[in-house]
Amino acid sequence: MVAEDKLPSLSSIRAFEAAARVGSFAQAAAELGTTAASVSYHVRQLEQQLGMPLFHRHAQRVELTQGGAVIAREAMNAFAALRASFVRAVEVDESRLALTTLPSFGTSWLTPLLGGFRAKHPAIALRIDVSGDAEDLNDGRFDAAIRNGLGRWPGMRAVKLLPSIFMPLCSPKLKSAAAAALANPRKAPEVPLLGRPDWWTMWFRARGFSAGPSRDKFGTSLAHEYLDIAAAVAGQGIAIGSPLLFRAELDSGRLVPAHDTVGTDDRAFWFIYPAARQHSRKLKLFGQWIEDEAAKARAAGAGFIRRARG
Amino acid sequence: MVAEDKLPSLSSIRAFEAAARVGSFAQAAAELGTTAASVSYHVRQLEQQLGMPLFHRHAQRVELTQGGAVIAREAMNAFAALRASFVRAVEVDESRLALTTLPSFGTSWLTPLLGGFRAKHPAIALRIDVSGDAEDLNDGRFDAAIRNGLGRWPGMRAVKLLPSIFMPLCSPKLKSAAAAALANPRKAPEVPLLGRPDWWTMWFRARGFSAGPSRDKFGTSLAHEYLDIAAAVAGQGIAIGSPLLFRAELDSGRLVPAHDTVGTDDRAFWFIYPAARQHSRKLKLFGQWIEDEAAKARAAGAGFIRRARG
DNA sequence: CCGTAGGCTAAGCAAGACTTATGGTCGCCG
DNA sequence: CGGCGACCATAAGTCTTGCTTAGCCTACGG
Numbered sequence A, B: 001m002v003a004e005d006k007l008p009s010l011s012s013i014r015a016f017e018a019a020a021r022v023g024s025f026a027q028a029a030a031e032l033g034t035t036a037a038s039v040s041y042h043v044r045q046l047e048q049q050l051g052m053p054l055f056h057r058h059a060q061r062v063e064l065t066q067g068g069a070v071i072a073r074e075a076m077n078a079f080a081a082l083r084a085s086f087v088r089a090v091e092v093d094e095s096r097l098a099l100t101t102l103p104s105f106g107t108s109w110l111t112p113l114l115g116g117f118r119a120k121h122p123a124i125a126l127r128i129d130v131s132g133d134a135e136d137l138n139d140g141r142f143d144a145a146i147r148n149g150l151g152r153w154p155g156m157r158a159v160k161l162l163p164s165i166f167m168p169l170c171s172p173k174l175k176s177a178a179a180a181a182l183a184n185p186r187k188a189p190e191v192p193l194l195g196r197p198d199w200w201t202m203w204f205r206a207r208g209f210s211a212g213p214s215r216d217k218f219g220t221s222l223a224h225e226y227l228d229i230a231a232a233v234a235g236q237g238i239a240i241g242s243p244l245l246f247r248a249e250l251d252s253g254r255l256v257p258a259h260d261t262v263g264t265d266d267r268a269f270w271f272i273y274p275a276a277r278q279h280s281r282k283l284k285l286f287g288q289w290i291e292d293e294a295a296k297a298r299a300a301g302a303g304f305i306r307r308a309r310g
Numbered sequence C: 001c002c003g004t005a006g007g008c009t010a011a012g013c014a015a016g017a018c019t020t021a022t023g024g025t026c027g028c029c030g
Numbered sequence D: 001c002g003g004c005g006a007c008c009a010t011a012a013g014t015c016t017t018g019c020t021t022a023g024c025c026t027a028c029g030g
Helices: A010-022 A027-030 A036-050 A064-092 A103-120 A172-181 A197-206 A225-232 A245-251 A281-300 A302-307 B010-022 B027-034 B037-050 B066-094 B105-121 B174-180 B199-207 B225-233 B245-252 B279-301 B304-306
Strands: A053-056 A063-065 A096-101 A124-129 A144-149 A158-169 A236-240 A264-273 B055-057 B062-064 B096-101 B125-131 B144-149 B156-170 B238-241 B261-274
Touching: A010 A027, A010 A036, A010 A064, A010 B010, A036 B066, A036 B125, A063 A064, A064 A096, A064 A281, A064 B037, A064 B066, A064 B245, A096 A197, A096 A281, A103 A124, A103 A144, A103 A225, A103 A281, A144 A281, A158 A172, A158 A197, A158 A225, A158 A281, A158 A302, A172 A236, A172 B245, A197 A302, A197 B055, A225 A236, A281 A302, A281 B037, B010 B027, B010 B037, B010 B066, B027 B037, B037 B062, B062 B066, B062 B279, B066 B096, B066 B279, B096 B105, B096 B279, B105 B125, B105 B144, B105 B225, B105 B279, B144 B279, B156 B199, B156 B225, B156 B279, B156 B304, B174 B238, B199 B238, B199 B261, B261 B279, B261 B304
Parallel strands: A096 A124, A096 A144, B096 B125, B096 B144
Antiparallel strands: A053 A063, A144 A264, A158 A236, A158 A264, B055 B062, B144 B261, B156 B238, B156 B261
């Protein structure tokens, strides 16, 4: 009969609370977007579970009983507190955005631009993870990610940012030596090649060579693309990398294209986040911002993109 | 996505609250008497409705997110407050019992005994209504009633108290005159008859007279049985009434049976209350008490009851 | 290395919630 | 004073929601 420690049906409590607040089943029904019959049913339900009347039924109106008034007061408070807590929690959640990104993309392209986002949306604190592992976006640790792929992630919303293109980049001092080194993938090494062998293979294929470069053409293998690029800047070899991600190095003249051919693996960098969270304000804001920045980068590197071949 | 002013599903909030409190979906499920799958479903539900994660999912355990913690705290408070309010409301409700009763029964039999109930259960404040109207027991104004009838009230629990019997009662001084007056219902009046004509008719029928007393045998018609009895005590006529209800008058000698025949209409006085409230403590206590008192009265009046004829 | 614990997912099911329809009562208004 | 509208109660039928079962996966621990 009476609630030992179990709560009666919460749906009933909600109906009762609304009815108590507005003093009418019909109005309560309107507020809850349901029918008077439903409210009547729920109130009766609650009365049965409690074993006590909550309303005096008069012909045209209802009136709280003493006990009903006690519950009504507490229920109003409780629901108001709950409602407020949701709003507050959403605010808390919306105040910080955790993003996991590929190291190359994050380090070379994204990080330098972040100041712009901070200036535009100071209320959103960013946390960027460049660990490189494909972190789970559903376990609550990250809000969004930047990944490389074909744009097919089930359950995810994906925004295309930059195409995945690559070309040989080297220090201006190595430019002429590089031309010789790139003449034939099978020729003896003159200047070491840096970066992902698969990209090199694809790049040579884009130039018509069926075979990739032999193993002995490679220099030290480094863990990350941007480390290869740093080595190239230092004149230690020819790196293969994206002219979009490393535009700063090209613009400043620290690197130059070692050859005009641009390769692509037909993939792209995407900004992705769970489809369930597509209405989150912070995700909308960040997504809009990064898409704008990517558009600028695509425009600036349009010449490279146009020449890209798979 | 986000709760504008609508609350997300309360079932989900409850599941979430339990999970947050105990820190485990499985344990929460046990507490709620459901399964881990259900808890998981509800938490996910809530996360979708809010558009934000509430738990970090680790392999073997879950951990509240920042936002989740905010909600968890408020939800715990809210539920605790609700729970407390129900207990309090039940206490309030249980502390007062409103009873509506027939005037004769209430005034003559019940009221003098109430002191005993008050002494036994001082925590329950009684309110007795003797208006005589058959008040609705479902509109929350009354907890229980005492009615006369056959014990068939749909939706009600009914406890039989006293059989509805009646016999002529008069002042000792009128006893001999009364004998003459009752000899034949059609004889000219010598002493006026008081009380319900239908009872008089039934009573004469119980004695073998097919016709009831003629109209001119009646004295002033009074509104209530106990007023007729009071008139009889004052020597103004012969009243027809229950020797059980007016035992005090008989015991004290203020009234005596004017004839030994006892009539009955095969009805009884019942203590009734809504079946939905059968577990209410105050109703159980009062019901037990009044049943005991009625049993005593039946024992004391067993001689009358045995002789009753319809 | 396997057993156990904890959580996730899918699919089917059942109880509860809701709707529609109807009836009754009261109060208002012509 | 009778018709109408507002309001609540009730019944029956439908459908959503929440729950269960079953199976999978991962991490931890003996």
